[in-house]
Amino acid sequence: ERAAALRSYTGPCLMQDGHRVPLRANVGTGEDARRAAAAGAEGVGLLRTEFCFLDRDTEPSREVQVAAYGEVFAAFPGRKVVVRTIDAGADKPLPFLTNADEPNPALGVRGYRTGRTHPGVLERQIEAIAEAAAAHTAEIQVMAPMIATVDEARAFADLVHSHGLTTAGVMIEVPSAALMSQELLGEVEFASIGTNDLTQYTMAADRLLGDLGELSDPWQPAVLKLIREAAMGGALNGASVGVCGEAAADPALAVVLVGMGITSLSMSPRALPAVAAVLRTVDMRLAKRCAGTAFNAPTAAEAREGVRALLPVLDELG
Numbered sequence: 001e002r003a004a005a006l007r008s009y010t011g012p013c014l015m016q017d018g019h020r021v022p023l024r025a026n027v028g029t030g031e032d033a034r035r036a037a038a039a040g041a042e043g044v045g046l047l048r049t050e051f052c053f054l055d056r057d058t059e060p061s062r063e064v065q066v067a068a069y070g071e072v073f074a075a076f077p078g079r080k081v082v083v084r085t086i087d088a089g090a091d092k093p094l095p096f097l098t099n100a101d102e103p104n105p106a107l108g109v110r111g112y113r114t115g116r117t118h119p120g121v122l123e124r125q126i127e128a129i130a131e132a133a134a135a136h137t138a139e140i141q142v143m144a145p146m147i148a149t150v151d152e153a154r155a156f157a158d159l160v161h162s163h164g165l166t167t168a169g170v171m172i173e174v175p176s177a178a179l180m181s182q183e184l185l186g187e188v189e190f191a192s193i194g195t196n197d198l199t200q201y202t203m204a205a206d207r208l209l210g211d212l213g214e215l216s217d218p219w220q221p222a223v224l225k226l227i228r229e230a231a232m233g234g235a236l237n238g239a240s241v242g243v244c245g246e247a248a249a250d251p252a253l254a255v256v257l258v259g260m261g262i263t264s265l266s267m268s269p270r271a272l273p274a275v276a277a278v279l280r281t282v283d284m285r286l287a288k289r290c291a292g293t294a295f296n297a298p299t300a301a302e303a304r305e306g307v308r309a310l311l312p313v314l315d316e317l318g
């Protein structure tokens with residue numbers, strides 16, 4: 001039975017006490033989205049729209065964008081699809097948008113910040129998202145990457161709402177955003193934590209440098225403290241705070257995240273079966289205990305080991 005559970009996933013994901021955890025997929029293209037739907041994802045928690053810009057020297061036309069987004073929306077009729085506006089720069093440079101000469105690209109004009117130098121690109125993208133949204137039944141939410149301040153969140157929400165889209169959100173992937181989540185969620189309807197960048201910026205360890213492996217670890221207690229802070233900011237506003245970074249694909253860490261108050265998880269589709277299999281064996285009480293254990297551990301290794309000891313099901317799943 002367990003082996004079967006690991007091969008495939010069919011939703012919804014209900015914990016032992018009936019608590020429901022929406023499991024969504026991270027996708028970049030229409031083809032990804034169709035594969036994610038076939039793998040059982042309930043929706044898209046992260047559409048990395050820069051994928052439809054990546055091999056281009058010029059901004060894609062509105063028609064090209066509408067078609068690309070529409071292909072993804074079509075794969076999830078009636079379901080939630082979270083569209084992230086273009087996240088260029090640093091590890092994803094784009095010739096027409098980012099400056100290759102920046103001394104520290106990860107700290108430079110990337111993500112939402114490219115709207116400072118190229119406001120029209122962001123505006124035209126949001127127009128295209130709104131047009132594609134109007135032609136499909138998927139429930140479209142739009143979020144901005146690399147938000148660092150309340151001012152940015154407010155300006156982004158205004159831009160999204162002014163295009164007739166009702167639900168604006170921000171990624172929490174910069175430590176300042178995690179610390180300010182309560183205030184940010186007074187401006188936008190939801191947040192999603194990007195643990196890849198949140199870990200990079202919290203630990204000051206370039207995510208592209210494999211040599212820094214033990215620093216680039218979302219189990220680092222400092223990262224967990226920021227995630228909990230972000231989740232609490234959501235709870236205080238009655239707003240949902242999900243996770244769409246790689247951390248959501250780690251079954252033990254997924255339990256910790258849910259125990260910290262994270263309301264949905266989005267991951268690579270191949271991670272869905274294992275994450276669901278483990279979440280289905282625990283209740284919120286145990287998830288909170290796992291979260292407390294991880295949160296109070298002094299090191300990443302102790303956090304991992306402590307949680308593993310509370311979840312023997314992990315050994316069964318291999």
Ligand code: PEP
Pocket residue numbers: 046048087173193194195196197198244245246
């Ligand atoms: C993240 O930073 O965790 C994230 C989900 O975004 P990306 O990996 O695309 O930067």
Ligand code: MG
Pocket residue numbers: 145173194196197
């Ligand atoms: Mg990121």
